[in-house]
Amino acid sequence: MEPSGGEQEPGAVRLLDLPWEDVLLPHVLSRVSLCQLLRLQRVSRAFRALVQLHLAGLRRFDAAQVGPQIPRAALAWLLRDAERLQELALAPCHEWLSDEDLVPVLARNPQLRSVALAGCGQLSRRTLGALAEGCPRLQRLSLAHCDWVDGLALRGLADRCPALEELDLTACRQIKDEAIVYLAQRRGAGLRSLSLAVNANVGDTAVQELARNCPELEHLDLTGCLRVGSDGVRTLAEHCPxxxxxxxRHCHHVAEPSLSRLRKRGVDIDVEPPLHQALVLLQDMAGFAPFVNLQV
Structure with a gap:
């Protein structure tokens, strides 16, 4: 432990005189936000060493704790010694985060289980390759609004991430049915949550293959998938208990009869039944809610 330095009254105990590993790291710095840590490390060399020791043992890193925008230099300093990360969220870095920034971090943290890169549009397949090769325990991955994600990148994940359970591909518009079919066949058995929202390239072929290969699927987001229809939903009802x-929502080819079986099972669906929609519309037009016996 580095000495605190400076003058102090006889018998007085300074913060840095307390045991670092036994007291300060687990009971003090663990309750300090990343933003506050950045300020704390500027106080003195001793505090800087303490903060660096804490950061080296981080299990969870969320850049949002620093603020809505985090400078590249700050991120590099915060993560330069991290080798035990299990969760990594970097959405606030979306405007500038590159492969060069991220790949070394992934290489040093093979225990990663959750990675959130929503909106990080400057990345490429190289990042997903590093994830697939170096993080075999990866369970949750968010790539929402990452336009660079394509079928080839997704195949790499499907081949090398056996623990994958949750995947967010919202607005990844290069992804087509073929890539989702491959994902379902390779990793469907363990997949629990998947978002394919806002992708007009995804249709019933992908949904039906997911249904047949993902018996543990709990959450599926197809919002705005204009090619998805009732056939895909019926297959989900049949094969996804x-x-x-x-x-x-906005899947205009999905009809109510295909959803009714899921409603009876208590599945939460974001589209109201037609009768309920009609009542809401009537209330808006008439200014009151008419009494209707829904059991008739």
């Missing part, structure tokens, strides 16, 4: 929520 664990399904708890389904998002099909």
């Amino acid at each position: 664990a399904l708890r929520s389904l998002r099909v």
Whole structure:
């Protein structure tokens, strides 16, 4: 432990005189936000050494704790010694985060289980390759609004991430049915949550293959998937007994009869039944809620 330095009254105990590994790290710095840590490390060399020791043992890093925007230099300093990360969230870095920034971090943290890169549009397949090769325990991955994600990148994940359970591909518009079919066949058995929202390239072929290969699927988001229709939803109802929520808003080819079986099972669906929609519309037009016996 580095000495605290400076003058102090006889018998007085300074913060840095307390045991670092036994007291300060587990009971003090663990309760300090990343933003405050950045300020603390500027106080003195001793505090800087203490903060660096704490950061080296981090299990969870969320850049949002620093603020809505984090400078590249700050991120590099915060993560330069981290080798035990299990969760990594970097959405606030979306405007500038590159492969050169991220790949070395992934290489030093093979224990990663959750990675959130939503909106990080400057990355490429190289990052997913590093994830697939170096993080075999990866369970949760968010790539929402990452336009660079394509079928080839997704195949690499499907081949090398056996523990994958949750995947967010919202607005990854290069992804087509073929890539989702491959994902379902390779990793469907363990997949529990998947978002394919806002992708007009995804249709019933992908949904049906997911249904047949993902018996543990609990959450599926198909919002805005214009090519998805009732056939895909019926297959979900038949083959996905664990399904708890389904998002099909703006899927104009999905009809109520295909959803009714899921409703009877208690699946949370974001589209109201036609009768309920009609009542809401009537209330808006008439200014009151008419009494209707829904049991008739």
